Amino acid sequence: MNLVDQIEHKEMKEAVPEVRIGDTVRVHIRIVEGAKERVQVVEGVVIKMRGSQNRKTITVRKISFGVGVERIFPLHSPRVEKVEVTKHSKVRRAKLYYLRELRGKAARLKEVRIQSKKGTGQSKKKAKAAAKSAAKRAAAGSGEKTEAKAEAKTEE
Amino acid sequence: MQGLLGKKVGMTQVFTEAGDCVCVTVVQVEGCVPVLKRTQKKDGYEALLVAYGQRKAKHTNKPMQGVYSQLKIDPAKLLAEFRGMEIDDEEMGKPLSVEMFKEGERVNVVGVSKGKGFAGVMKRHGFAGHPASRGNHESFRGAGSIGMATYPGRVLKGHPMPGRMGGDRVYAKNIQVVRVDAGNNIVLLKGSVPGANGGIVRIVQRAGSKN
Numbered sequence: 001m002n003l004v005d006q007i008e009h010k011e012m013k014e015a016v017p018e019v020r021i022g023d024t025v026r027v028h029i030r031i032v033e034g035a036k037e038r039v040q041v042v043e044g045v046v047i048k049m050r051g052s053q054n055r056k057t058i059t060v061r062k063i064s065f066g067v068g069v070e071r072i073f074p075l076h077s078p079r080v081e082k083v084e085v086t087k088h089s090k091v092r093r094a095k096l097y098y099l100r101e102l103r104g105k106a107a108r109l110k111e112v113r114i115q116s117k118k119g120t121g122q123s124k125k126k127a128k129a130a131a132k133s134a135a136k137r138a139a140a141g142s143g144e145k146t147e148a149k150a151e152a153k154t155e156e
Numbered sequence: 157m158q159g160l161l162g163k164k165v166g167m168t169q170v171f172t173e174a175g176d177c178v179c180v181t182v183v184q185v186e187g188c189v190p191v192l193k194r195t196q197k198k199d200g201y202e203a204l205l206v207a208y209g210q211r212k213a214k215h216t217n218k219p220m221q222g223v224y225s226q227l228k229i230d231p232a233k234l235l236a237e238f239r240g241m242e243i244d245d246e247e248m249g250k251p252l253s254v255e256m257f258k259e260g261e262r263v264n265v266v267g268v269s270k271g272k273g274f275a276g277v278m279k280r281h282g283f284a285g286h287p288a289s290r291g292n293h294e295s296f297r298g299a300g301s302i303g304m305a306t307y308p309g310r311v312l313k314g315h316p317m318p319g320r321m322g323g324d325r326v327y328a329k330n331i332q333v334v335r336v337d338a339g340n341n342i343v344l345l346k347g348s349v350p351g352a353n354g355g356i357v358r359i360v361q362r363a364g365s366k367n
Contacts, residue, residue: 005168079175
């Protein structure tokens, strides 16, 4: 392994769930406003993935107040607290740019259930680890936790 | 002023503690050894001679062979002087560490830029070229006029023309040190650094640096 790869490996998070194109994900992002810190949740469809190792990013598309919004998240960024995969969908291409032209019912994707032993087992373990660390953080600042929850609801 | 030689390994990106993504150049220092002191008395100026890399003894000249054998180290491929760099006598012959740089500090980096071959004026000097349309004909990347008419009747000296580009010594100033890994003797420098991957770069502390 060359030196650049080694550095990139060190930069990677231990637990990042396996995300696929077309998945519906909930991305928990840490937002710092002055001295305050809160967690915001963005829920949407993964329409694009690029990069490898610590440079990997996902583009999440959601419809917010009738307007399409796409956000790019570096999966290994410390600001991305957690990524939950809520739904897998049947997709036939690697980039779902065609969703940009579609609205409402037409923009839906067909759900599929994926049962890969390795994938689910690992993601469960990783999810557990992530939940644990989240609980720890919540315990540290319980006041912020409720705030974060309220914020999450308004995001919906 | 402290400095050393290193090898540009490549570029990648890292995250800072605040979560910002920073693009960095990885510079590895392997076997950068101070070998000789230039003194005011003997050489007329103060500097430290630093050796880098490895070379066979049969390709090394006799005076330098003597220096290496005195310090009991292998002959080096490259030699460079650092003006005003001071070091204890016991440290001579021992590899320099990247610990001389601090994270967040700003340094200057010198490297040899990538060769571009015979380049035209647009690439070499940033000329505008000619329009692609509006009656233009067979001339798109040319220089245009290179001077006046009867007076002076010649092209002025130093006029920018096509020619060999790249392969020059480039001095990049004010580059931030993002991370220092003393264990592996690696520094991560913010942004790019002159030269190709595998090229030797010279990192020096900035004179009068406030850091």
